[in-house]
Amino acid sequence: MSVSIVQYFGSQSGKCGYCTGTNCSKSNGMHAYRLDCQDYQDLIDRGWRRCGNYCYKLKNKDTCCPCYTIKCDALEFKLTKSNKRILRRMNRFLRDGKRDPVEQAVRSGNDDDVTEGANASASEPQPQMPDKSPAVINVEQAMSLAQAQKSKAKPAGAAQLTLNHSPSLGSNKSAAAISNKPRKKAKQMRLERRQAKLGDTKEQPSQKAVTQEKSLSDFLSETSETNKHHLKIVLVASSDTHRSCADAVLALYRKYQVAIHNDNPARLTLANMQRFLIKSPLKNEKPDDGPEMGYGSFHQQYWLDEKLIAVGVIDILPGSVSSVYFFYDPDYSFLSLGTYGSLREIDFVQTIAATTPALKYYYMGFYIHSCPKMRYKGKLSASYLLCPETYAWILLTDVIRSKLDTNKYQRLNEDAAARDVNEFLVEHLDEVMLLLDANTCMQYKNYVQITGTDSDRVEIIEYSELVGKVCAHRMLYVNMA
Structure with a gap:
């Protein structure tokens, strides 16, 4: 496992990209030099999100537009009629190139599917970046120091950290055991109970036989060599700058930002795109029990x-x-590429889950109910919102939407007794890992003993409460003068 290294920037405020208010967006931020992929999974399960190497967490009680982390269970996802129309439209275009009826709808603004596709392209704006610049450190040397420090830790401590992982992110082995159990649909179970009461013991047809509806995979596999157009999706590691920063990618990014978000072309430089979409603190990891691409x-x-x-x-x-982000050629808006891209990404999750059962969720970033153009994310079935207080996942229903209509900030978890199982308490402070300089890495308790000062105590506690006990004890907190 690699070591995560972060520098905490504290509270941030700035212009909101949703309501366009000035100095009303409130968040906490930190720069990530390196993030272990499991650490980032744990962070987004606490409401964090990254933009390049910058990670931020909205203060939902204080910010103008509360942002709730949203995810979809890809294995429980069901296509809507609108989804099917978009998939058929794409298949028809690939098959024979027909698109005139939809182009007319685009010009007149009368096609609901096109409108949905356009909304789905309304990706989250870049967050307000802090004025601070991260300290310059030798990442590889810092990782070596941290790994040496951790090797001295007691085995009991390591076991405790493992037990404090979110139950939903258990080992692949345990997840596989759960996922491999046959699960019956509610409709099928009700049918069997009704027939049992009537004394009918005949073997019932499988659910697949009962419902012959086409799946997402069925729609996406409708290809033929005789098609007029051919669509190919290529997976490229963002670290492969030769392919992820190709001229075609930069040109497409500029075209999209100018046409869809009305950005200033002069600001859409290669460096801007790299900072936003190419640079990442995540390093490719390929564990034996992970997906093929790692x-x-x-x-x-x-x-x-x-x-x-x-x-x-x-x-x-x-x-x-x-x-993280999705951008496309505006000339192809008639294909509702925003929504189509989401469906493709859900299919990608389903494909991975077939061999890596623990990886079955599709995270869409933030659901902002107070911003109507961002509500489209809640249209995907089997979607859940993260409770900002207990960090439990709550199914997004009309009841939840109604509550958010009444008050844009909600706890979401109705269980008043529920609490954060990964809560960081003051008594956990001693185990927080600090990077003090190029050659010094130690736990907070040793730092206080050696330096005789705890002037950074309040800020370190704030950071630890935001990232949770597990990450606070596992990640390396940069504390350089």
């Missing part, structure tokens, strides 16, 4: 014939695929 940051490039028409920026983590 964990880390990747780009999914959508090539229509020989032309790049879309790019999905994703993080593949031990428990999920997290969508």
Whole structure:
């Protein structure tokens, strides 16, 4: 396991990208020099999100537009009629190139599916970056120091950390045991109970036989060599700058940002794109029980014939695929590429889950109910919101939506007795790992004994409470003068 290294920046405020208010977006931020993929999985399960190497967590009680982390259970996902229309539209276009009826709908604004596709492209804006610059450190040397320090730790301590992992992110082995159990649908179970009461003991047809609806995979596999157009999706590691920073990618990014987000073309430089979409603190990890491509940051490039028409920026983590950003050629808006890209990414999760059962969730970033154009994420079935107080996952229902209509900030978890199982308490402070300089790494208790000062105590506690006990004890906190 690699060692995560972060520098905490504390409270941040700035312009909101959702309501466009000034100095009303409130968050906490930190710079990540290196993030272990499991650590980042644990962080996003506490409401954190990354933009390049910058990680931020909204203060939902104080910020203008509360942001709730949202995920979809890809194995429980069901296609809507709108989803099916978008998939058929793409298949029809690939098959015979037909698109005129939809182009007319785009011009007149009368097509609901196109509107949904356009909304799905309304990716989260870049967060307000802090004025601070991260300290310059030797990452490899810091990792060696931390690993040497951890090797001295007592085995009991390591066991305790393992037990404090979120239950939903258990080992692949345990997840496989759960996922391999046959699960009956509620409709099928009700049918069997009704027939049992009537004394009917005949063997019932399988659920597949009862419902012959086409699956997402069925729609996406409708390809033929005789198609007029051919769509190919290529997975590229973001660290492969030769392919992820190709001229075609930069040109597409600029075209999308100008047309969709009205950005200033002069600001859309290669350095800007690299900072936002290429650079990542996640390093590719390939454990034996992980997916074939491993964990880390990747780009999914959508090539229509020989032309790049879309790019999905994703993080593949031990428990999920997290969508970072999606941009496409506005000339192909008639294909609802925003929604189509989401469906493709859900299918990608389903494919991975077949061999890595623990990885079955699709993270869509933030659900912002107070911003109507960002509510589209809640349209995917089997979607859950993260409670900002207990960090439990709550199914997104009309009841939840109604509550958010009443008050834009909600605890979400109705169980008043529920609490954060990964809560950091003051008594846990001694075990927090600090990086003091190029040659010194130690636990907080040793730092206080040696320096005789605890002037950073309040800030370190704040950071630890935000990242949770597990990450506070496992990650390396940069504390340089």
